[in-house]
Amino acid sequence: MGFKKTCVLLLILFVLPLFAWIDAEAVPLREGSVCTGEFIPVSTPLTDLGNGEYVRLSTGATGFSGGLYPDGSNARPPGHERAGRAISRQITPLDPSGVPSPDGRIVMLSIGMSNTYMEFRGFALMARADPRLNPAVALVNGAQPGMVATEWVDPEAPSWDNVESLLSSGGLSPLQVQVAWIKLTNIYMAQFPQSTQKLQDDLKVVVRNLKAKYPNVRLAYLSSRTRSYTYWYGLNPEPGAFETGFAVKWLVEAQINGDPELNYHPGNGPVVAPYLSWGPYLWADGLNPRSDGMVWVQEDLVKDCTHPSPKGTQKIGSQLLDFFKNDPTTRSWFVLPYRYYFPVALATGVIDDPPGP
Numbered sequence: 001m002g003f004k005k006t007c008v009l010l011l012i013l014f015v016l017p018l019f020a021w022i023d024a025e026a027v028p029l030r031e032g033s034v035c036t037g038e039f040i041p042v043s044t045p046l047t048d049l050g051n052g053e054y055v056r057l058s059t060g061a062t063g064f065s066g067g068l069y070p071d072g073s074n075a076r077p078p079g080h081e082r083a084g085r086a087i088s089r090q091i092t093p094l095d096p097s098g099v100p101s102p103d104g105r106i107v108m109l110s111i112g113m114s115n116t117y118m119e120f121r122g123f124a125l126m127a128r129a130d131p132r133l134n135p136a137v138a139l140v141n142g143a144q145p146g147m148v149a150t151e152w153v154d155p156e157a158p159s160w161d162n163v164e165s166l167l168s169s170g171g172l173s174p175l176q177v178q179v180a181w182i183k184l185t186n187i188y189m190a191q192f193p194q195s196t197q198k199l200q201d202d203l204k205v206v207v208r209n210l211k212a213k214y215p216n217v218r219l220a221y222l223s224s225r226t227r228s229y230t231y232w233y234g235l236n237p238e239p240g241a242f243e244t245g246f247a248v249k250w251l252v253e254a255q256i257n258g259d260p261e262l263n264y265h266p267g268n269g270p271v272v273a274p275y276l277s278w279g280p281y282l283w284a285d286g287l288n289p290r291s292d293g294m295v296w297v298q299e300d301l302v303k304d305c306t307h308p309s310p311k312g313t314q315k316i317g318s319q320l321l322d323f324f325k326n327d328p329t330t331r332s333w334f335v336l337p338y339r340y341y342f343p344v345a346l347a348t349g350v351i352d353d354p355p356g357p
Contacts, residue, residue: 033302033303034298034299034301034302034303034309035229035298035299035300035301035302035303035304035305035309036298036303036305037228037229037230037298037301037305038229039229039286039287039298040057040231040238040286041285041286041288042057042227042231042238042239042242042285042286043055043056043057043239043242043285044066044285045066045281045283045284045285045290046066046067046068046245046246046249046281046283047066047067047068047074047281047290047291047292048066048290048291049065049066049067049072050065050066050067050072050073051065051066051067051071051072052065052066052072053065054066054246056192056239057231057238057239059192062192062193064193064246067249068249068252068278068281069249069252069253069256069278070253070256070257074281076277077256079256080256080277081328081329083264083265083275084219084275084277084328084329085328085329087218087219087264087275087329088219088328088329088330088332088333089332090218091106091178091179091218091219091332091333092104092106092333093105093106093136094106094175094176094178094216095173095176096172096173096175096176097173097175098173098175098176098215098216104136104176105136105137105138105172105176106134106136106137106138106176106178106179106333107138107140107167107172107176107177107178107179108137108138108139108140108178108179108180108181108334109140109142109163109177109179109180109181109214109217110139110140110141110142110143110180110181110182110183111142111143111152111163111180111181111182111183111184111206111210112142112143112144112147112181112182112183112184113143113144113145113146113147113148113183113184113185114143114144114145114146114307115183115225115226115306115307115308116143116181116182116183116184117141117143117144117145118307118308118313119183119308119313119316119317119320120139120141120143120181120320121141121313122313122314122316122317123139123316123317123320123321124139124141125317126314126317126318126321127139127321127324130321130325131336132325132335132336133334133335133336134333134334134335134336135336137333137334138170138172138176140163140166140167140170140172140177141166142162142163142166143183144159144162147159148184148185148186148187149184149185149186149199149202149203149206150186150187150202152184152202152205152206152209153202153205153206153209155209155212155213160209160213174213174214175214175215175216176216177214177216177217178214178216178217178218178219179217179218179219179220179221179330179333180210180214180217180219180220180221180274181220181221181222181223181279181320182203182206182207182210182220182221182222182223183222183223183224183225183279183282184199184202184203184206184244185199185224185225185236185240185241185244186198186199186202187236189236189240189241189243189244190232190240192239192240192243193243193246195240195243196243196244196246196247196250197247197250199244199247200246200247200250200251200254203222203247203248203251204251204254204261204262207220207251207262207273207274207276208261208262208272208273210273210274211271211272211273211274212272217274218264218274218275219274219275219277219329219330220273220274220275220276220277221277221278221279221323221330222248222251222252222276222277222278222279223248223278223279223280223281223282224242224244224245224247224248224281224282224283225241225242225244225245225282225283226241226282226283226296226300226308226312226316227241227242227283227284227285227286227296228241228301228305228306229286229298229301229305229306230304230305230306234304234305234306235304235306235307236306237306241283242283245281245283248278249278251276252276252277252278255273255275255276260272261273262276264276277329279320279323280319280320280322280323282316282319283296284296296312299311299312300312300315
């Protein structure tokens with residue numbers, strides 16, 4: 001076994017249990033283990049910035065505007081929305097050989113680093129307790145501590161090997177992977193836009209690797225970093241944490257604009273990537289509320305002011321669950337149709353509005 005694979009194995013054996021403790025079901029954090037970092041305003045979130053200009057912390061105007069999608073919008077362009085809805089209707093349980101089967105599975109895979117691992121685990125705990133979750137959906141947490149974007153660029157990297165092992169140990173096949181949630185950053189994000197463009201380039205390779213390894217993956221949802229309470233120095237400080245949002249924004253826009261290296265439609269040439277979309281946007285400017293009221297306070301982070309606390313994990317897990325239960329490109333396969341859900345709701349006493357069309 002090579003040195004790099006040995007290191008990954010050690011991470012799995014000794015580091016993953018540590019992160020498993022810091023999640024939505026963990027015991028309360030010990031006194032002094034919560035972030036006490038200073039609050040310094042960083043930026044208006046992309047979702048509120050719109051066509052306004054991003055003014056970078058300490059260095060000023062950048063010439064770049066916000067919004068998750070082109071033209072400062074937070075909504076998918078109509079054509080991309082229609083394509084996503086059409087693809088979502090093709091998601092169906094597959095057997096291990098990739099053939100549609102009523103007894104098959106819909107594997108939803110996470111790709112990312114430690115934050116992603118912790119947040120997806122919290123989300124999975126909530127989703128599995130939700131009576132509306134489609135029982136065919138298998139949630140596989142492929143994110144791994146330390147595995148930032150550069151560690152997923154090589155298709156033969158240990159990060160991908162570990163995902164293969166997770167699938168195999170769960171009795172699942174690579175041909176059953178149809179959906180992914182991706183949240184990645186890089187260690188060094190000090191220069192803007194150069195560091196952000198490098199992350200965009202790495203993400204492009206990652207989504208292409210995803211399609212090559214899992215040919216039935218159709219949908220990939222991306223999120224950027226949560227807010228940090230460290231600035232310029234640290235594990236993944238501001239303003240670099242905020243700026244990971246531009247990498248996702250530019251990547252998705254490139255696919256929308258027809259980049260052949262991100263093509264997902266067989267009518268436009270070789271299919272080399274899944275359909276790309278924003279998942280939930282997770283960044284908030286600390287104590288400054290977003291337009292939807294979200295804040296990200298020190299108690300949402302552990303002592304390093306970068307990784308989520310149990311409170312933060314629950315906050316992000318709730319956003320993920322809300323997104324996948326309600327987005328027009330996900331609810332057709334993620335949740336049970338209402339005709340199946342209603343008897344379950346009566347039996348459990350959990351009754352709410354049925355999912356929309």
